[in-house]
Amino acid sequence: MIGLHDEAAIYAKETAALARDGGGTPRLRARLDGVALATSFKGVTLEGLEVIFIVIATGAGGLLAPAALGATLAGSLVILAGLGLRRPLARVPENTLKFAVGVLLSAFGVFWIGEGLRYPWPGEDLALLALAGGFSVIALLAVAAVRRSRRPA
Amino acid sequence: MTAVATALRELWGLFVEDASLTLGILVCVVIAAWALPALGLREAWRGPVLFVLLAIVLSENVRRSARR
Incomplete structure (x- = not known):
């Protein structure tokens, strides 16, 4: 991290x-x-x-x-x-750019792994949007959780 | 020899930032490639299950990194 x-x-x-x-x-x-x-x-x-x-x-x-x-x-x-x-x-804020690029790379990476394993992705190429959305949610939740854990008591 | 070792270490570092995360991802890919079909999971569900496995690995990595 x-x-x-x-x-x-x-x-x-x-x-x-x-x-x-x-x-x-x-x-x-x-x-x-x-x-x-x-x-x-x-x-x-x-x-x-x-x-x-x-x-x-x-x-x-x-x-x-x-x-x-x-x-x-x-x-x-x-x-x-x-x-x-x-x-x-x-x-452009550097960390925002890195966050967006990380989400997109993760989504494309998972999609291509599935393609390589010959998985029929639900919605075919539209599954990329769902994957990007999913990783965005997970990443935002993770950021919120880390911030909360680092807040002084 | 030192230069070769340094070059190899740099090349490794380009691809692997966090070895435990890399290993976790590879384990998920192996599960997706062999375990899910062997368990008879329907093809349409294998992609979403792969995503969930990777999301768990990612979340766990973030949790461990935050504690360091």
Whole structure:
């Protein structure tokens, strides 16, 4: 369980640390920064692997090319959206964003497990909405329970 | 060798944040894959039962984490 924290402050601290480790002069900073490379690589590898698994799962059964094309187009759109929306997105509360993403990932994960086990989900794809709703309720109840348990007596 | 061990540890850390939660989820998947069909549960109920099992594992993990 990850507690609430200030993403902007953490980002400032981490970039300061990377700048310190990468060297102080512009000439040194112009060279390839191994620390920044490794940090970014680690962050993107996991997401890239998820994309690969999704493409393989979606494209199994002769649809690999369309699935790969769809993923490429989506990746390009996300990069453009990230560049264009980075300032307004930075204003979205980080923990709210993580909560929503966690609920959606959990719902999709359970749905895909069921698909892999050949379960006939009630309502088929609409079961995703029910799963997302279910995980939202459970997560909200869990947050309320943890807050109550941490309230001073 | 240390660099390889560090790299493997980092790779493991990317996928597994909490080993007990991961193990609980895997147990639920195994139950869903083998125990539910073996028990003769109707196919339409297996998905919802899988969700309930995972929800229990998640709730228990939150409870234990909150106590730490």
